Amino acid sequence: MRTDTGHVFKLEDYRPSDYLIPRTSLGFRLSPDATHVTALLTIERREGVAAAAPLVLDGDGLTLLGVAVDGHTLPASDYEATPDRLTILKPPAGQRFELRLETEVAPARNEALMGLYRSNNVYCTQCEAEGFRRITYFLDRPDILSVYTVRIEAPHNEAPLLLSNGNPVESGTLADGWHYAVWHDPFPKPCYLFALVAGALGKLADSFTTMSGRHVELGIYVEPGKKRLAGYAMDALKRSMKWDEEAFGREYDLDVFNIVAVSDFNMGAMENKGLNVFNDKYVLADEETATDADFANIEAIIAHEYFHNWTGNRITCRDWFQLCLKEGLTVYRDHEFSADQRSRAVKRIAEVRTLRAHQFPEDQGPLAHPVRPRRYREINNFYTATVYEKGSEVVRMIRTMLGPETFRAGMDLYFERHDGEAATIEDFLKVFEDVSGRDLAQFALWYHQAGTPNLTVRSTHNAAAKEFSLEIEQSVPPTPSESRKRLMHIPLAFGLVGADGSPVAWTAVEGAAVDDGLIHIRKRRHTVRFSGVSERPSVSLNRGFSAPITISVQQKADDQFFLAAHDSDAFSRWQAFNTLLTDALIAAFRQILGGKQPVFAARLAELAGSIAGDEALEPAYRALALALPGEADIARDIGKGIDPDAIFAAREALARAIAEANREAFLALYDGLADKGPFSPDAASAGRRALRNILLDYLSLLPGGAALAARHFTCATNMTDRAAALAVLAHRHSGTAEADDALTAFEARYRGDALVLDKWFQIQAGVPGAKTVEKVRELTRHPAFSIANPNRVRSLIGTFSSANQTGFHRADGEGYRFFVETVLEVEKRNPQVAARLATALRSWRSLEPGRQAKARQALLDMAKVENLSADLRDIVERTLA
Numbered sequence: 001m002r003t004d005t006g007h008v009f010k011l012e013d014y015r016p017s018d019y020l021i022p023r024t025s026l027g028f029r030l031s032p033d034a035t036h037v038t039a040l041l042t043i044e045r046r047e048g049v050a051a052a053a054p055l056v057l058d059g060d061g062l063t064l065l066g067v068a069v070d071g072h073t074l075p076a077s078d079y080e081a082t083p084d085r086l087t088i089l090k091p092p093a094g095q096r097f098e099l100r101l102e103t104e105v106a107p108a109r110n111e112a113l114m115g116l117y118r119s120n121n122v123y124c125t126q127c128e129a130e131g132f133r134r135i136t137y138f139l140d141r142p143d144i145l146s147v148y149t150v151r152i153e154a155p156h157n158e159a160p161l162l163l164s165n166g167n168p169v170e171s172g173t174l175a176d177g178w179h180y181a182v183w184h185d186p187f188p189k190p191c192y193l194f195a196l197v198a199g200a201l202g203k204l205a206d207s208f209t210t211m212s213g214r215h216v217e218l219g220i221y222v223e224p225g226k227k228r229l230a231g232y233a234m235d236a237l238k239r240s241m242k243w244d245e246e247a248f249g250r251e252y253d254l255d256v257f258n259i260v261a262v263s264d265f266n267m268g269a270m271e272n273k274g275l276n277v278f279n280d281k282y283v284l285a286d287e288e289t290a291t292d293a294d295f296a297n298i299e300a301i302i303a304h305e306y307f308h309n310w311t312g313n314r315i316t317c318r319d320w321f322q323l324c325l326k327e328g329l330t331v332y333r334d335h336e337f338s339a340d341q342r343s344r345a346v347k348r349i350a351e352v353r354t355l356r357a358h359q360f361p362e363d364q365g366p367l368a369h370p371v372r373p374r375r376y377r378e379i380n381n382f383y384t385a386t387v388y389e390k391g392s393e394v395v396r397m398i399r400t401m402l403g404p405e406t407f408r409a410g411m412d413l414y415f416e417r418h419d420g421e422a423a424t425i426e427d428f429l430k431v432f433e434d435v436s437g438r439d440l441a442q443f444a445l446w447y448h449q450a451g452t453p454n455l456t457v458r459s460t461h462n463a464a465a466k467e468f469s470l471e472i473e474q475s476v477p478p479t480p481s482e483s484r485k486r487l488m489h490i491p492l493a494f495g496l497v498g499a500d501g502s503p504v505a506w507t508a509v510e511g512a513a514v515d516d517g518l519i520h521i522r523k524r525r526h527t528v529r530f531s532g533v534s535e536r537p538s539v540s541l542n543r544g545f546s547a548p549i550t551i552s553v554q555q556k557a558d559d560q561f562f563l564a565a566h567d568s569d570a571f572s573r574w575q576a577f578n579t580l581l582t583d584a585l586i587a588a589f590r591q592i593l594g595g596k597q598p599v600f601a602a603r604l605a606e607l608a609g610s611i612a613g614d615e616a617l618e619p620a621y622r623a624l625a626l627a628l629p630g631e632a633d634i635a636r637d638i639g640k641g642i643d644p645d646a647i648f649a650a651r652e653a654l655a656r657a658i659a660e661a662n663r664e665a666f667l668a669l670y671d672g673l674a675d676k677g678p679f680s681p682d683a684a685s686a687g688r689r690a691l692r693n694i695l696l697d698y699l700s701l702l703p704g705g706a707a708l709a710a711r712h713f714t715c716a717t718n719m720t721d722r723a724a725a726l727a728v729l730a731h732r733h734s735g736t737a738e739a740d741d742a743l744t745a746f747e748a749r750y751r752g753d754a755l756v757l758d759k760w761f762q763i764q765a766g767v768p769g770a771k772t773v774e775k776v777r778e779l780t781r782h783p784a785f786s787i788a789n790p791n792r793v794r795s796l797i798g799t800f801s802s803a804n805q806t807g808f809h810r811a812d813g814e815g816y817r818f819f820v821e822t823v824l825e826v827e828k829r830n831p832q833v834a835a836r837l838a839t840a841l842r843s844w845r846s847l848e849p850g851r852q853a854k855a856r857q858a859l860l861d862m863a864k865v866e867n868l869s870a871d872l873r874d875i876v877e878r879t880l881a
């Protein structure tokens, strides 16, 4: 385990490497406890670098067996080797030389799941960000691009399949039942994209013909017997390949494209060139085992990794500070893909909900950092919602401002200008400046400045002068290490909506640049005056969520109700209703804290009823509208003094009020939406299931609710309905016979299917209330649970700490005590997963004083542990700072 060196990496310290490695030949002789790795590196001194410059290679816990230069074993006096570094003190004087390194690694003992490891007896690798240095000594930095040839040897019976990046070149048999395969990847790549897989796996094969007529063999490798669960992923892959040709003109470039699903994986998946490695959760699916959300995730992640082939692999990052260059852009691309495959409006609402749930709290708490950070201690902790999701929003804003054609021209120029390079955010912005002639200097702050900008907006209408004005003021709250903020360029999409719902025209506008439905906010204050407006319009702001900001609009509730029923922008219509719900929930929270029973305006429940039954709206959209803001969303909007129990009570009370007011209508709708015909994972069918399941959630709060949910559970013919019913029973009717029976039946039915049992762990970890911590503790002893498997840990411990507000933040601090114990237990094996878990405490300062003190103590308890991993120490110390 890498413990903290305290070293801070700084963007401004970037220097090109003295040496390059144009060619890399790797040889692996695989064995669980002693894999022998031979690396033959062509080393080239960069032009102008002094011949005496030592060559310093990165390592991480390596055992060096041998080192030779140009075929001669190097005397010990000519190099220094530690597990973490190899220094060739006096490299040959010539420009180029061959360095041969031999190392030994133990994949079976690698529980950090970085470098070469074993998952269910399959050898696999994970090298991003700095895992390659756990395999051999190397210049482990993304601007060192090398052409790889890889030879793998293994016993045929243990590992009949031998895969690496690029195209297969050669294979054959060896003595003693061993065999080998050689792979060559013609595209120079950084070592974080290296991959190797070896084992006994089943293959789902298919092919794709690219737009220029090239034939590509596609393979998805899964555990033997699970081939039929890979069909949906294969379909998503082919759709992704086609879409990237149509939407971005990007064609695939190798003869093969392989995907391997493994059951132990730290993240979602990895875009290794020509050999993507996936968490099996994002590959395997059928109606019996996967929910509609699982299908949608599979589609999105398959696309994401595939799209990296151009945005990340062909054009990579100069250094890890530029991570958003590949991640923000690729998330943007996968969002657009999903929007085209499904419903654009529904997809956008779901994206914004995710951004608010994950990125906003990050940006508003102690772990806030710019989309392109300037400092890090541990790069693994920067695979964040800010880099990914906010990074995607920044790309979206560029497109919003430039329009689709100019944006596409900019992307074309980016691919043309930087193909084969390791690029920066400056390079990316420059292509858009060049194609548009615009100055993006102020806009670039979106990459450089942390924090969620806020706009306060006031509107006035002067009927006599026929003038409608918006007074808009921007502010960016201070974040750690950036107390003073510069003014941002915010593209604010808007609409003025007339009494009949149609857009209101104006004759002239002054006070800000306004084009194509966008107000360009660049100053602290703008008074934007629209003339020729005779009647007071309602104003719809940040349409389509054109900028990732918060807005405080001084708008009457009447306007909000009006927009929730009439806004022509689907996103803003959803937003208007969501704002009404949030406002009602916050008021209820305050009433509860004041010892009162919350009361809700009858027209709110009426509006919920009319949205639910509005046949003009897609069912998926209606389902999203009816989903109340989550407890964490409400907490975020309240800001401080959070008592999760009071928030929970407020949310329950509103749900009950909506259910009671709409009982008959909801029941009728619920009955009418029952699945007929065979299962299909398509968006429309999934939307109907989503609407029916949210109606069940409401109806379950009324008398007879447990019986209704139990029936839903028993009659379910797919996992979406079965899991939804189980969640309703466990969360709303915990401890009843119906809930217990369903939990038992689910466990029995899926015994042996780890991915499905994850849902069972997850649902139980999410049961609201003080008793859950004991239940979760008990479940850590369940035979299907394993502290070494990231998916199990995230399902049980991750859900409890990040998605169970009342359980985790139990007033006596028991949730935190259990959490600290478990995080430290996970950390012994897998620091990366432990560090991610620990971010659950990032909003501790917003809690009411009692809980706040206990949460702080939990953080201090972790901080005082000696030899904490670099990953966990970084999170804990920044959270406390």
Ligand code: 0A1
Residues within 6 Å of the ligand: 126, 128, 129, 266, 267, 268, 269, 270, 271, 304, 305, 327, 383
């Ligand atoms: N580049 C991957 C994410 C990823 C990052 C680090 C990993 O290390 C354990 C694994 C995957 C992506 O964006 O999909």
Ligand code: ZN
Residues within 6 Å of the ligand: 304, 308, 326, 327, 330
């Ligand atoms: Zn990615």
